[in-house]
Amino acid sequence: MKVLITGANGYIGICLLPVLLEKGYEVVCLVRDKLRFKENSDFGDQVKIITGDLLKESSIEAFPTDIDAAYYLLNTQHWSKDFFPLMALSAHNFVQALDKTQCKRLIFLSIGKQINCLQPHQQLQQILGRAKAALTIGPAIPKWYLMWPFHLFKFKGVANQITRLTL
Template identity: 50%
Template sequence: MKVLLAGANSYIGRMLIPFLLEKGYEIVCLVSDKKRFQEHNDFANGVTLISGDLLREQSIETLPADIEVAYYLVHSMAQSQDLAALEALSAYNFVHALDQTDCRQTILLSSLSHGNGQSKRVESRKHVEDILKEGKSALTILRATIIIGSGSISFEIIRDLTEKLPVITISGWINPPCQPIAISDVLTYLESVKLNEKTFNRSFDIGGPDILTFKEMILEYARIRQLKRRVITIPFLPSGILSYWLSRTNSFGYAATHNLASRLKGGTIMHEHAIQEIVPNRCLTYKESLLLAINHTPVKSNE
């Protein structure tokens, strides 16, 4: 089976490629720079590369007509005022190119959020969903919360903060409960919904079994690493100041930390569990996902 991957350079894209290759899929990656992709991806020789910048429709090479499934994993971390327009243009150009193929299903990984903490970003992603729905192929949307895996932004920020700071200061409004999910479970869902007609033109929340606050996630990491850490909550700390401070104390920039803080502020727990009826899967606990991430193990064992 031939699948198209847009967003191959994203964290999820990089993890999904070997996962699908191992299962025997033929993968076509839409990338803006073939040479850069080949230099930075260990599995570049196992996929077919199609050149194209989704913000410039004329640059997109013709996609293979026999693509059956397309993954849209394009997600901007930018804080530009033009974010919504750029994400909409990218989605529109993707749909226009994909509609020239025989693709039956598009799978979108989006953000799980039911709060008001990131209204502009939520509206932008909702607009992307609406654009993808206009395509010829059926759309399946998976909405994930905090993704825990070696290399994921959420995990790396938690690790950086906990490893470096004996006393960690966070804002009170980023402490609503969330439902972190292991990267291995995200990959399982992304693959398992493929060409499953029960998932066509539907959206699903996905998350792990534990409901935790950001403080609890930090302290669980500290327990595993046997680190003595104290977390202090400061009420009413502005999001911009918090994001700036976070970006100064870990390896990621302001945009990544601001995005994480915004998602935590809104609260990110599953409001429906329909995915379990279609794809029965015992998701890893937060502790189990942390242990895999700390040990740089990409996926859980099937044994």
């Protein structure tokens, strides 16, 4: 099974990537900066890396057409009213690129609904719901998981739950 991860340089992506590889998934990572990914990841030689800034549609490399599932993991912990239009544009551009693939499942993880951003979270969910792929809303990630490095071990359990969503 081939899986695409957006936000592979972020905390959740960094935690999820080794779990997906351990389970035998073929992983494609969408990153803005290949060099940063290779410097910060031990898995650069085990994944396909494509580049693109989802805020700039023309910068996005074509997604492999044979993707089975995609994780939309872009950072939403710093949402504000002013930030939402950027998140909406990013989600829209992602859906446009994803719809050119055979992707069957789109997994959306966000902590937005836990940080007093319920309305933007729901609006983003609606944008992602326009994709041809079936939208799956992942388990809520407690905000404190993202704040303390020692929760990485606990997060592996959450990452295992999240990988079950690809089936």
